Amino acid sequence: MTDGEMPASTAGYAAEADALVAPYEALTLEQVHRQFLDLMPDRPGRALDIGAGTGRDAAALAARGHRVVAVEPVREFRERARLVHPDPAIEWLDDALPELSRLAWRDVSFDIVMLTAVWMHLDAAERARAMPVIAGLLAPGGLLTLTIRHGTVPPGRRMFEVGTAETLGLAAANGLATRRVLENQAAIIPRPGIRWTRLAFVRPGSRRRGRSRASAQGPDQAAVRTDMVEKWRAGEDSNSRPPDS
Numbered sequence: 180m181t182d183g184e185m186p187a188s189t190a191g192y193a194a195e196a197d198a199l200v201a202p203y204e205a206l207t208l209e210q211v212h213r214q215f216l217d218l219m220p221d222r223p224g225r226a227l228d229i230g231a232g233t234g235r236d237a238a239a240l241a242a243r244g245h246r247v248v249a250v251e252p253v254r255e256f257r258e259r260a261r262l263v264h265p266d267p268a269i270e271w272l273d274d275a276l277p278e279l280s281r282l283a284w285r286d287v288s289f290d291i292v293m294l295t296a297v298w299m300h301l302d303a304a305e306r307a308r309a310m311p312v313i314a315g316l317l318a319p320g321g322l323l324t325l326t327i328r329h330g331t332v333p334p335g336r337r338m339f340e341v342g343t344a345e346t347l348g349l350a351a352a353n354g355l356a357t358r359r360v361l362e363n364q365a366a367i368i369p370r371p372g373i374r375w376t377r378l379a380f381v382r383p384g385s386r387r388r389g390r391s392r393a394s395a396q397g398p399d400q401a402a403v404r405t406d407m408v409e410k411w412r413a414g415e416d417s418n419s420r421p422p423d424s
């Protein structure tokens with residue numbers, strides 16, 4: 180992507196950015212990602228929100244103590260988001276899938292990467308190019324969440340029907356283990372004709388320890404326990420559907 184060039188996947192958003200601030204900000208991360216909360220890192224780390232929109236989730240991740248990179252290709256969203264969430268822990272970045280060409284230059288990895296209501300804006304070829312880029316940004320033990328919309332396409336937007344098998348296959352091909360598969364889900368504010376798929380993956384490995392007062396002062400038994408639990412979970416249920424799927 181070059182300066183000023185907007186990907187086709189963002190069709191309709193610049194013109195509607197003003198109107199979308201209120202509905203996007205009316206929800207909370209805890210509502211939208213209720214089914215992922217137990218998987219989320221419980222210690223401050225690095226978070227990446229791709230297609231961050233008005234910054235609702237980026238701000239909530241920052242409030243949880245994470246340093247956040249919020250990628251958003253639509254200038255109108257970035258401008259509004261900075262006003263609504265003027266948090267110095269959030270870095271706003273003008274970048275876009277599938278390449279994330281600006282972020283990809285950095286030597287950085289993330290403990291959590293979120294793609295909320297973004298994946299279905301990419302066509303099949305873009306999704307295939309994007310997954311290795313996204314997987315490569317996950318730290319060992321890092322969590323990737325995707326929510327994918329199905330059904331009516333709002334006028335002026337570009338969306339594709341994305342099958343779950345395709346996403347599971349792309350994730351597996353790029354070394355990610357499936358942690359949650361939730362299909363045919365209602366929207367948070369239920370709307371006729373709209374369903375959601377919610378998926379979570381992890382990069383196998385031990386999650387790195389977040390910074391805490393305790394770890395700065397000496398051995399941190401809580402972090403050791405967290406690592407053990409994560410290893411146990413990864414071994415126990417990677418690549419299988421948990422009871423709540």
Ligand SMILES: C[S@@+](CC[C@H](N)C(=O)[O-])C[C@H]1O[C@@H](n2cnc3c(N)ncnc32)[C@H](O)[C@@H]1O
Nearest residue numbers: 186188189203230231232253275276295296297
């Ligand atoms: C439905 S909005 C979701 C915004 C936010 N994640 C939320 O849940 O409120 C979809 C977002 O995807 C972004 N988007 C579209 N194409 C993208 C791409 N190629 N790379 C990154 N973000 C993209 C749009 O600009 C928009 O902010």
